[in-house]
Amino acid sequence: MSVAGKGGRPPGLPKTGGRKKGTPNKATLAVAEELAAIGCNPIQLLAGIAMNERQETGHRIRALIELCSYVYPKRAPMVDLPPTDATVVVKTEVEQVPVPPNSTDSDHAQSST
Secondary structure, three states: OOOOOOOOOOOOOOOOOOOOOOOOOHHHHHHHHHHHHOOOOHHHHHHHHHHOOOOOHHHHHHHHHHHHHHHOOOOOOOOOOOOOOOOOOOOOOOOOOOOOOOOOHHHHHHHHO
């Protein structure tokens, strides 16, 4: 018997049976087959939305985010680090630049570029 009458595999015994890693389940396989049958390629459609400059920026960004999940690994969650006695000092320096008295903001923006 396993752990305190809970059934299942005893600790230390390797897992046997079940799906192999990477094998899609029945629902995923059915959706993939249906999409293939109607000639729909979701990756291609998302890429089309992402690259279409006439689409709203928000739609394009969302399509790119979805596509990234197929190309890049998911980011690891943030780890809570234990508190320390270390202190962080942030120093900001602001430099003032003189502006001629008769200039406008648009004149200043054009001259600085």
